[in-house]
Amino acid sequence: MFTYSLLAGLLFGLYFSLIGLGLNLVFGVMRIVNLAHGDFLMLGAFLAFWLFTLFALNPVPAIAIAFLAFAIVGLPLYYLLVPRLLRAKDPEMLSFILFFGLSQVIEAVTTIAFGTSERSIPGDQLGHAVAVVAGFFAGHKVDTGPVELLGQTFPASWVASGVASGCAVLLVYLYLYRTRLGYLTRAVMDNREEAIATGINVHRVSAVAFGIGLGLAAAAGVFAPFMLGSITPAMGAEVTVTSFAVIVIGSLGNPLGTVLGGIVYGISYVFMQSYYSSWANLLPYVLLIAILLVRPSGLLGRRVRRA
Amino acid sequence: MTRLAILAALLASLTTAAVRAADAPAEIKLGTLYASSGRFASISMPVHDGLKLWIDQKNADGGVYVKAFNKKIPLKLIAYDDQSNTATAATLYNQLITQDKVDVLIADSGSVLTSIAVPIARDHKMLLIDQTGTGANFFTPDNPYIALMADPVSSVWPKPLADFLTHDGPGLGIKRVAMLYATNDFTGTQANTVRKLIKESNSGVEIVFDEGVPTETSNYTVLLNNIRASNPDAVLHLGYASNDIAFLRNVQDSGIKFKFLFCIYPGVETELLEKNLGRKALDYVFTYVTSSGMAYKNEFGMSLKEYKDAWQKKYADSKVEFGFNSIAGYTTGLVLEKALSVATSLDQLELRKAIFSLSGNLKTLDGTFELDANGGQIGEFTPVGQFVPGEGDHLKLLTLWPHDLASGKPVYPRP
Numbered sequence: 001m002f003t004y005s006l007l008a009g010l011l012f013g014l015y016f017s018l019i020g021l022g023l024n025l026v027f028g029v030m031r032i033v034n035l036a037h038g039d040f041l042m043l044g045a046f047l048a049f050w051l052f053t054l055f056a057l058n059p060v061p062a063i064a065i066a067f068l069a070f071a072i073v074g075l076p077l078y079y080l081l082v083p084r085l086l087r088a089k090d091p092e093m094l095s096f097i098l099f100f101g102l103s104q105v106i107e108a109v110t111t112i113a114f115g116t117s118e119r120s121i122p123g124d125q126l127g128h129a130v131a132v133v134a135g136f137f138a139g140h141k142v143d144t145g146p147v148e149l150l151g152q153t154f155p156a157s158w159v160a161s162g163v164a165s166g167c168a169v170l171l172v173y174l175y176l177y178r179t180r181l182g183y184l185t186r187a188v189m190d191n192r193e194e195a196i197a198t199g200i201n202v203h204r205v206s207a208v209a210f211g212i213g214l215g216l217a218a219a220a221g222v223f224a225p226f227m228l229g230s231i232t233p234a235m236g237a238e239v240t241v242t243s244f245a246v247i248v249i250g251s252l253g254n255p256l257g258t259v260l261g262g263i264v265y266g267i268s269y270v271f272m273q274s275y276y277s278s279w280a281n282l283l284p285y286v287l288l289i290a291i292l293l294v295r296p297s298g299l300l301g302r303r304v305r306r307a
Numbered sequence: 308m309t310r311l312a313i314l315a316a317l318l319a320s321l322t323t324a325a326v327r328a329a330d331a332p333a334e335i336k337l338g339t340l341y342a343s344s345g346r347f348a349s350i351s352m353p354v355h356d357g358l359k360l361w362i363d364q365k366n367a368d369g370g371v372y373v374k375a376f377n378k379k380i381p382l383k384l385i386a387y388d389d390q391s392n393t394a395t396a397a398t399l400y401n402q403l404i405t406q407d408k409v410d411v412l413i414a415d416s417g418s419v420l421t422s423i424a425v426p427i428a429r430d431h432k433m434l435l436i437d438q439t440g441t442g443a444n445f446f447t448p449d450n451p452y453i454a455l456m457a458d459p460v461s462s463v464w465p466k467p468l469a470d471f472l473t474h475d476g477p478g479l480g481i482k483r484v485a486m487l488y489a490t491n492d493f494t495g496t497q498a499n500t501v502r503k504l505i506k507e508s509n510s511g512v513e514i515v516f517d518e519g520v521p522t523e524t525s526n527y528t529v530l531l532n533n534i535r536a537s538n539p540d541a542v543l544h545l546g547y548a549s550n551d552i553a554f555l556r557n558v559q560d561s562g563i564k565f566k567f568l569f570c571i572y573p574g575v576e577t578e579l580l581e582k583n584l585g586r587k588a589l590d591y592v593f594t595y596v597t598s599s600g601m602a603y604k605n606e607f608g609m610s611l612k613e614y615k616d617a618w619q620k621k622y623a624d625s626k627v628e629f630g631f632n633s634i635a636g637y638t639t640g641l642v643l644e645k646a647l648s649v650a651t652s653l654d655q656l657e658l659r660k661a662i663f664s665l666s667g668n669l670k671t672l673d674g675t676f677e678l679d680a681n682g683g684q685i686g687e688f689t690p691v692g693q694f695v696p697g698e699g700d701h702l703k704l705l706t707l708w709p710h711d712l713a714s715g716k717p718v719y720p721r722p
Contacts (some may be wrong), residue, residue: 004532005529115352116342116344116351116627117627118668119582124560155560155561156560227528229552230556277488279528280521
């Protein structure tokens with residue numbers, strides 16, 4: 001039970017890293033809290049659901065479609081909302097209000113459009129994709145069922161989301177540390193005023209980061225029907241709270257700290273569910289309070305401030 | 308002289324009736340809440356839509372007959388969206404009573420959003436028309452201001468299940484039972500009842516896994532692994548629709564085979580679960596047989612088929628699935644209609660008396676309407692059934708317990 005819980009926590013945590021990654025990138029670059037983050041995840045989930053329902057499209061290509069679609073949506077949305085927000089006296093606090101409002105609007109519109117009922121994508125859809133990839137590497141046909149990992153069996157969707165999360169983290173890392181735009185993004189994250197003084201087009205850099213943030217949320221949403229049971233227009237708020245806890249644990253403003261935050265959250269959650277199941281949902285709040293009291297800058301806090 | 312007396316009495320009664328009709332309100336105000344979003348939306352909206360369908364039908368017919376005024380009076384629905392939020396619900400229930408001054412207070416669906424209304428209604432001495440809030444602790448001897456319309460009390464729900472396990476279970480080879488439940492009034496009460504009845508049965512059946520999880524739980528993979536480790540002969544999962552969807556999908560994805568799997572909602576909201584999980588995930592799953600799966604012979608209102616047709620016509624966009632909850636909202640309306648037709652005033656305790664006068668005498672789509680002394684619904688009940696593959700690509704729900712209603716034999720172990 002211990003080994004299973006540990007591995008399950010790791011996989012589950014990787015998924016929560018993916019969920020929190022976009023939120024932290026947006027906070028790191030713009031110092032604003034996107035309280036509609038979970039709602040963009042929900043929209044990504046609905047996009048995957050409709051792509052599957054209408055065109056029988058497997059969720060794997062839907063990840064790329066969701067990412068690109070929402071990254072593109074993010075650019076004009078940034079220019080519509082964020083520059084005005086940043087001109088305010090206290091943009092961080094105002095962002096709470098603005099994005100909370102946006103969250104409510106998104107949820108209401110989605111409810112009107114799709115209704116309130118739960119929606120899902122059949123569980124074996126990700127299993128097919130995992131089997132194809134595993135079969136490619138194994139050189140023979142692989143079963144579409146659960147996947148064995150270090151002697152323990154897990155749903156294929158967990159492994160798929162773990163792999164996708166790992167890839168997303170790697171791509172964000174490459175973007176931040178191996179591309180010119182990434183260097184500029186880190187410069188803005190480090191000190192926005194200095195970045196402006198050195199002639200960096202801060203709004204362009206921020207708009208791209210905002211788009212990537214939304215794209216990552218939508219990509220995480222594609223896995224939501226598999227990892228979170230089903231999807232509804234109302235799921236966003238809960239996801240936002242959890243992802244907020246994840247990024248605070250890892251470190252606010254440090255996208256890569258989100259990985260650590262996600263894994264700590266995932267493992268703690270699964271152990272809690274195994275041994276004190278009734279209390280499991282308290283965990284995000286308990287961890288949030290504990291981190292704020294003991295290490296307010298998060299587990300990787302120091303690196304952020306001096307990046 | 309006798310003729311004169313009769314004429315005088317007739318005139319007096321006609322005058323009284325005319326005065327009563329003249330005093331009649333222009334409309335009967337029904338106040339309720341619904342959740343268009345949030346965790347309970349999927350159980351709230353079907354109930355609300357069912358109630359609205361009844362109201363629209365009655366208003367199209369000139370209203371409902373109200374004995375207190377001896378005439379038909381149109382119904383006015385005052386409904387607010389609590390968004391599944393208990394704090395919002397508390398404010399809105401107060402608003403319905405104190406600001407809107409509704410004649411009839413109807414709770415939102417489900418135990419969580421009803422639990423808020425119970426003390427508020429009682430404090431304001433308003434009768435709470437409880438649609439589907441089944442928590443057993445709502446119904447106490449010191450609270451006359453509640454009556455459960457369309458759903459048995461949570462402690463009544465699992466009795467057939469516990470009876471089936473303790474009577475037929477040992478013969479099938481069921482000795483070890485694992486129970487996982489969501490910790491809310493609805494399923495928590497059911498878990499307590501199952502635990503108690505199994506323990507008291509001395510049937511040799513024992514509970515080897517007994518865990519509660521928060522209602523918000525959306526992933527059961529690790530818990531399933533823990534349940535498997537307890538080596539059960541039967542697994543009971545007691546949760547809401549979203550819990551059942553997540554649970555059954557995790558069972559499917561993890562490849563774990565349980566010999567006996569019971570969930571509440573496959574029989575309650577069959578369309579919703581089939582849409583989410585696919586038919587195969589429900590094959591051989593044990594569940595409750597509710598009014599959507601068993602056509603009770605009703606003496607009042609539309610038949611199940613007529614009602615389903617009316618529902619599908621009115622809600623053709625299919626954003627809200629037809630199921631047990633949609634029948635519950637309509638049933639609430641029918642009971643109210645009957646009560647208004649016998650109540651001599653709109654006084655809350657008179658309404659209660661009128662509703663209680665129907666107890667045991669009214670057959671609805673949910674079965675026999677019968678209340679215990681505290682207002683809990685005990686006439687309707689939930690037989691145990693099992694889904695088996697039917698003709699073509701359809702599921703068939705067999706009734707297994709009680710034996711006098713049985714339409715088939717259990718398939719155990721689950722293939």
